[in-house]
Amino acid sequence: MAVCTVYTAQSLNSSCSISTPSKSHLRFHQKQVIFFTKRSRNTRNHVITCSASDAEKTVVIGLAADSGCGKSTFMRRLTSVFGGAAEPPKGGNPDSNTLISDMTTVICLDDYHSLDRTGRKEKGVTALDPRANDFDLMYEQVKAIKDGVAVDKPIYNHVSGLLDPPEVIKPPKILVIEGLHPMYDERVRDLLDFSIYLDISNEVKFAWKIQRDMAERGHSLESIKASIEARKPDFDAYIDPQKQYADAVIEVLPTQLIPDDNEGKVLRVRLIMKEGVKNFNPVYLFDEGSTISWIPCGRKLTCSYPGIKFTYGPDTYFGNEVSVLEMDGQFDRLDELIYVESHLSNLSSKFYGEVTQQMLKHADFPGSNNGTGFFQTIVGLKIRDLYEQIVASRAGAPVTAAKA
Amino acid sequence: VPRVVPDKKLSDLVAESVKEAEEACAEDPVSGECKAAWDVVEETSAAASHARDRKKESDVLENYCKDNPETDECRTYDN
Numbered sequence: 001m002a003v004c005t006v007y008t009a010q011s012l013n014s015s016c017s018i019s020t021p022s023k024s025h026l027r028f029h030q031k032q033v034i035f036f037t038k039r040s041r042n043t044r045n046h047v048i049t050c051s052a053s054d055a056e057k058t059v060v061i062g063l064a065a066d067s068g069c070g071k072s073t074f075m076r077r078l079t080s081v082f083g084g085a086a087e088p089p090k091g092g093n094p095d096s097n098t099l100i101s102d103m104t105t106v107i108c109l110d111d112y113h114s115l116d117r118t119g120r121k122e123k124g125v126t127a128l129d130p131r132a133n134d135f136d137l138m139y140e141q142v143k144a145i146k147d148g149v150a151v152d153k154p155i156y157n158h159v160s161g162l163l164d165p166p167e168v169i170k171p172p173k174i175l176v177i178e179g180l181h182p183m184y185d186e187r188v189r190d191l192l193d194f195s196i197y198l199d200i201s202n203e204v205k206f207a208w209k210i211q212r213d214m215a216e217r218g219h220s221l222e223s224i225k226a227s228i229e230a231r232k233p234d235f236d237a238y239i240d241p242q243k244q245y246a247d248a249v250i251e252v253l254p255t256q257l258i259p260d261d262n263e264g265k266v267l268r269v270r271l272i273m274k275e276g277v278k279n280f281n282p283v284y285l286f287d288e289g290s291t292i293s294w295i296p297c298g299r300k301l302t303c304s305y306p307g308i309k310f311t312y313g314p315d316t317y318f319g320n321e322v323s324v325l326e327m328d329g330q331f332d333r334l335d336e337l338i339y340v341e342s343h344l345s346n347l348s349s350k351f352y353g354e355v356t357q358q359m360l361k362h363a364d365f366p367g368s369n370n371g372t373g374f375f376q377t378i379v380g381l382k383i384r385d386l387y388e389q390i391v392a393s394r395a396g397a398p399v400t401a402a403k404a
Numbered sequence: 405v406p407r408v409v410p411d412k413k414l415s416d417l418v419a420e421s422v423k424e425a426e427e428a429c430a431e432d433p434v435s436g437e438c439k440a441a442w443d444v445v446e447e448t449s450a451a452a453s454h455a456r457d458r459k460k461e462s463d464v465l466e467n468y469c470k471d472n473p474e475t476d477e478c479r480t481y482d483n
Contacts (some may be wrong), residue, residue: 067450117444124436126443158451159414161444212453218419223445226425230442 057394058146058171059387060191062182064242065198066205066235071178073365074198074376078176079104081358081380092167095157105172109179110156112138117161128180128234135185142191145171174387183242194280194386196379197246201253202228207264244318247277248382250375257306257329266306268328269371271378275321279389282323283346283378285312289323294343301339302332310340327371334360334368347378348385355381414452421445 065071079086079101086099086106097108114134115123125132141151152166183189183197200208206228213219243249248271255266273282285292291313297303308329315324325344331337338356341347349355358377359368367373425441432438469478 067446072454117447120440121437121444124440126440127447128443158447158454159417161447209449213418213449216418216449216452217415218422219449223422223426226429227442227445227449230425230429230439231446234439234443 056148058148059174059193059390060142060146061174061176061383062189062192062195063176063178063198064180064182064196064239064246065178066180066200066239071198073367073373074196074379075099075106075176075178076365077358077362077373077376078380078383079106080362081377081384082174089167093155093157093164095159095164096155096167097158098153098167098169100172103172104174104176105169106176106178107153107169108156109133109138109177109181110158111154113156113163116156116163126231126234128231128238130181130184130238133181135181135188138181139185139187139191141169142175142177142188145169145175146191147171174383180239181242183245184238189245193390194277194383195246195248197243197249199240199243199249199251201251203254204252204264204267211264244320247274247280248272248379249317250372250379252372255306255328257309266328266330267370267372268326269375270324270326271371271375272315272317273323273325274317275323279386280382281346281348283325283344283382284323285310285325285344288345289314296340296343301336303329304332308340325375327374330370332369334363337374340374344378348381414448414455418445418448418452421448 063071063074065074076086079099082101082103084101084103086101086104088094088096089098089100097111099106110127112134113120113127113132115125115132120127120129120132123131127133137154141153144151148171150168150170153169154166155164156162157164177188177192182192183195189195206225209224209228210221213224214221251270251272253268253270254264255261255268257268258266271283273280275282285294292311294310294312295307296310297307301308306329308327308331311324311326311328313324315322317324334356337359338353341353341355344355347355355374355377358380359373362368362373365373367376421441421444425438425445428435428441429438465477469475472478
């Protein structure tokens with residue numbers, strides 16, 4: 001609710017303005033108040049716009065990952081936690097990268113490319129290079145949305161490689177900015193209420209891209225390898241260092257349960273959670289702060305080769321205190337996940353079995369039988385909890401501010 | 405506004421970009437040109453894969469029902 005009560009024109013505070021809507025206002029959205037005053041016979045419309053009150057400010061989440069590393073699967077799991085499917089904006093550009101659901105809007109940071117495909121080729125820079133991106137515009141627009149103001153965001157067309165005409169993005173309850181550089185620019189980083197980094201090891205990245213591209217005409221094992229190798233220096237210089245700023249990192253590594261496994265089918269996934277982050281309490285296994293190794297396979301959980309192994313414990317990550325939960329191996333029967341879920345604490349679920357239920361809902365998504373899907377779902381619940389805590393604390397604050 | 409690649413299939417685009425990258429790197433394997441060309445390959449491959457996923461997800465009956473919700477095979481009542 002916007003805290004903006006209007007009685008008479010005199011009592012309006014400075015954050016509100018009255019205008020007659022003769023010219024088009026691009027910035028109107030849910031925070032507009034329209035009232036009518038009848039003067040003799042002609043009716044005049046007045047529009048009062050108020051800057052968003054704290055309680056309605058958008059919560060901003062950043063998700064960083066390389067292309068082809070499962071950002072879209074993560075996004076689908078996240079939006080599903082909030083309920084409702086995410087769809088591209090209706091009636092807009094068919095190649096728009098934006099996804100909108102009731103609660104969340106996901107924007108792809110490729111839309112802030114300052115150089116299009118031809119421009120990058122000419123200058124000899126990759127999309128990973130900061131010089132190919134407009135961080136000033138990214139900052140301005142993310143800040144505007146956070147402050148409750150709609151923006152005209154450009155669209156980078158991944159098919160044509162061109163920058164298309166902009167689309168209007170209205171401030172949602174939760175804004176997710178996903179892409180290569182959500183935490184690169186300090187100003188943008190400071191706008192984030194929570195940040196996640198998907199860290200895919202080189203071995204797994206290679207295996208995933210083979211699965212993705214091998215069937216594609218023109219690609220060979222050599223070309224896939226060459227593409228990863230060519231992008232690696234820029235990736236290491238500009239993308240990878242962002243993980244030190246992330247509140248949660250999901251690391252995907254080859255399994256240690258099978259010696260010399262290179263298939264990338266069985267994965268060891270680590271959820272690294274920063275300690276002391278406001279509104280975020282890390283998940284733990286059995287006993288908070290202890291170091292524990294747990295093999296749940298046995299009478300209560302069916303596991304075939306190579307089984308499942310969980311590890312939990314405190315650690316340091318880039319000089320920060322973190323808690324790390326690790327899962328190596330994969331589930332055979334998804335419904336038995338409830339057994340694992342029942343031994344984890346601080347999941348931020350609303351009812352017993354919610355993680356399992358969310359996983360079963362999307363059993364067809366990649367990673368549903370291993371730690372990638374499991375930890376992504378848990379992070380989704382954590383973000384919902386964070387959002388609810390922020391909204392609750394804001395709802396309390398403006399009342400006292402108004403009375404003061 | 406006309407598109408640069410109006411109807412060209414994405415798989416053609418991928419094949420083309422791989423060829424271009426191989427050519428760009430034949431001259432100088434550590435140049436910015438070579439690097440940028442392989443980055444374009446990644447971009448087109450990702451776009452092709454996303455398009456494939458979208459196609460795979462669509463169900464023939466579901467699509468038909470979006471346009472014809474009143475037909476026998478599409479009508480659903482909550483209770």
